[in-house]
Amino acid sequence: MTAQTLSPAEGALLGSAYALACRECGAEYPLDASYACLECFGPLEVAYRPASVTREHIEAGPASMWRYDALLPVEPGASSRPGLQPGFTRLVKADNLARELGARAVWVKDDSGNPTHSFKDRVVAVALENGRRLGFRTIACASTGNLANAVAAAGSRAGLDSVVFVPSNLEAGKIVTTAVYGGTLVAIEGNYDDVNRLCSEIAANREWGFVNVNLRPYYAEGSKTMGFEIAEQLGWRLPDAYVSPVASGSLLTKVDKAFREFIRLGLVEDRAYQVFGAQATGCSPVSQAFAEGKDIIRPVRPDTIAKSLAIGNPADGPYALDAVRRTGGAIADVSDEEIVEGIKLLARTEGIFAETAGGVVVATYRKLLAEGGIDPEAEVVLLNTGDGLKTLDAVAPTSVPTFTISPAYADFESAYSGENA
Numbered sequence: 001m002t003a004q005t006l007s008p009a010e011g012a013l014l015g016s017a018y019a020l021a022c023r024e025c026g027a028e029y030p031l032d033a034s035y036a037c038l039e040c041f042g043p044l045e046v047a048y049r050p051a052s053v054t055r056e057h058i059e060a061g062p063a064s065m066w067r068y069d070a071l072l073p074v075e076p077g078a079s080s081r082p083g084l085q086p087g088f089t090r091l092v093k094a095d096n097l098a099r100e101l102g103a104r105a106v107w108v109k110d111d112s113g114n115p116t117h118s119f120k121d122r123v124v125a126v127a128l129e130n131g132r133r134l135g136f137r138t139i140a141c142a143s144t145g146n147l148a149n150a151v152a153a154a155g156s157r158a159g160l161d162s163v164v165f166v167p168s169n170l171e172a173g174k175i176v177t178t179a180v181y182g183g184t185l186v187a188i189e190g191n192y193d194d195v196n197r198l199c200s201e202i203a204a205n206r207e208w209g210f211v212n213v214n215l216r217p218y219y220a221e222g223s224k225t226m227g228f229e230i231a232e233q234l235g236w237r238l239p240d241a242y243v244s245p246v247a248s249g250s251l252l253t254k255v256d257k258a259f260r261e262f263i264r265l266g267l268v269e270d271r272a273y274q275v276f277g278a279q280a281t282g283c284s285p286v287s288q289a290f291a292e293g294k295d296i297i298r299p300v301r302p303d304t305i306a307k308s309l310a311i312g313n314p315a316d317g318p319y320a321l322d323a324v325r326r327t328g329g330a331i332a333d334v335s336d337e338e339i340v341e342g343i344k345l346l347a348r349t350e351g352i353f354a355e356t357a358g359g360v361v362v363a364t365y366r367k368l369l370a371e372g373g374i375d376p377e378a379e380v381v382l383l384n385t386g387d388g389l390k391t392l393d394a395v396a397p398t399s400v401p402t403f404t405i406s407p408a409y410a411d412f413e414s415a416y417s418g419e420n421a
């Protein structure tokens with residue numbers, strides 16, 4: 001099979017996107033539901049013609065990720081179709097956290113504020129737009145938890161059937177927050193990598209839009225909007241560095257892609273920045289490859305409380321390594337104890353309750369600072385990708401009432417002064 005050349009008209013409906021292109025050999029394919037190159041099996045990515053977008057155009061757009069629709073593979077008008085309208089979450093200047101860590105300037109990009117409380121609403125929104133365009137009536141996914149929430153909710157809102165597959169050992173907070181939307185929820189006795197393998201098989205046999213399988217090239221582009229927002233919310237400039245959690249590695253690479261697109265469009269000044277990745281030690285295949293200076297990622301069997309990051313065989317791991325090495329960043333990993341400390345540190349200093357993935361990011365940043373892997377003078381954005389209410393078990397044992405007393409004033413006085421003596 002030879003690479004196909006597409007006429008400009010074929011891409012006209014999808015903003016400036018005109019094809020799916022192989023990341024390895026560059027072969028181009030139409031914008032349909034496919035994800036692997038027929039020539040070399042490399043992953044496909046959405047390719048764009050040069051766009052021209054101004055700051056004013058973006059600023060006049062909706063207060064959601066659709067303000068960047070010209071830079072996404074979606075038909076115009078996404079913001080007026082039934083969807084969850086995710087994005088444009090807050091960027092919090094974290095001065096207390098910075099002070100505590102001895103760093104100059106830190107921000108938290110807080111994606112727990114999305115409709116289903118994680119950044120996955122962004123990727124699902126773009127996948128669903130394309131699922132609709134391609135005529136799928138059922139949407140599906142293989143999920144480590146948050147994606148299941150996002151697909152089930154967005155499916156309901158869009159009037160589509162949803163079938164989501166998760167590992168059966170998932171946190172209760174992620175099972176309930178998926179099942180409540182009423183779609184089909186399939187719990188698999190296995191880990192995420194088993195779930196993912198099964199889903200590839202099902203995808204080949206059903207006319208379903210699997211957001212992270214056959215719609216993956218579109219899905220992945222949704223993560224760029226987190227990067228676009230960071231740049232816009234910093235006042236149309238790039239930070240010195242960002243720290244991203246790494247599961248499949250997609251988010252980390254797409255924030256980098258977003259920064260480069262903004263530079264190319266002249267929306268921000270061209271400057272160097274560093275990309276940092278964060279993993280849990282119990283599932284750290286990309287961090288291990290980085291430490292060993294290798295390009296090949298050896299799959300692992302995950303064992304960590306950070307279940308949303310528990311992908312032992314990360315599809316975009318090699319590209320995450322490329323981004324980190326190209327920018328002079330690093331990938332590091334932290335223990336489950338450090339993850340819990342990270343969650344509590346962010347909560348105590350900034351009033352932000354992150355899920356385990358956010359704990360991984362905060363703890364990794366702290367570790368990199370301590371080890372000299374990141375400059376304390378650098379302006380750093382930490383990506384908080386999910387909400388702590390979904391992973392309560394991680395902190396429940398150590399987050400308890402300060403004291404329990406009878407409803408008597410004297411009891412309060414003695415307990416409180418004892419506590420604060």
Ligand SMILES: *Cc1c(COP(=O)(O)O)cnc(C)c1O
Binds near residue numbers: 118250
């Ligand atoms: C899915 C997920 C990630 C990372 O996803 P990638 O596969 O690396 O893009 C990070 N944080 C949370 C909370 C997630 O659910």
Ligand SMILES: [Zn+2]
Binds near residue numbers: 022037039
């Ligand atoms: Zn190829």
